[in-house]
Amino acid sequence: MNIVKRIAINIAYGNQLVAVLRILMGALFIFSGFFKVLDPNSFGTVIFRYGVLPDMLIPYAAIVFPFLELTVGCSLLCGFRIQSNALIAIALMLAFIFAISVNVIRGETFDCGCFELNRFGFEENISTTLIIRDLFFVLVLYLIFNAKRHYYSLDNLIEKKQLTNL
Secondary structure, three states: OHHHHHHHHHHHHOOHHHHHHHHHHHHHHHHHHHHHHHOHHHHHHHHHHHOOOOHHHHHHHHHHHHHHHHHHHHHHHHOOOHHHHHHHHHHHHHHHHHHHHHHHHHOOOOEOOOOOHHHHOOOOEOOHHHHHHHHHHHHHHHHHHHOOOOOOOHHHHHHHHHHHOO
8 A cells, every 4th residue: 555655645646647747638628629710610510519609609710720730739848937837737628628518418420629639530429438438538637737847848847957057
């Protein structure tokens, strides 16, 4: 039990596993936002299907969300302003969970548009499985947000530079 406790404390403080998770989540957000940025009209159609935003806000959301995903993804990937970007990513994931949940309750079924996998011949329809997956992502992002130390990151390099300049 002592080893498990030590591993849990090490992860909570921030270790290489947290760094790998941060890099993977960054890559995931970049991948998620990339195709949406290239085709905002298609993403706008997906947002419209969810039926949770007023029609007049859909064009703005179709532009803002993908760029936000790309920005957060790049920042997490390179480790810049990690806590702020992890918090933004959590907020995005909670918004996505809300939209998916509303449509699961309504009994709707359509491609979620999460990763634009339909471009590669895969369907990813909204379901409780997506909600569970996104809740897992929120948990990982919370772990990243809560970590005190971040290996392989610009934040870590900046902190070391500031400490050497004291």
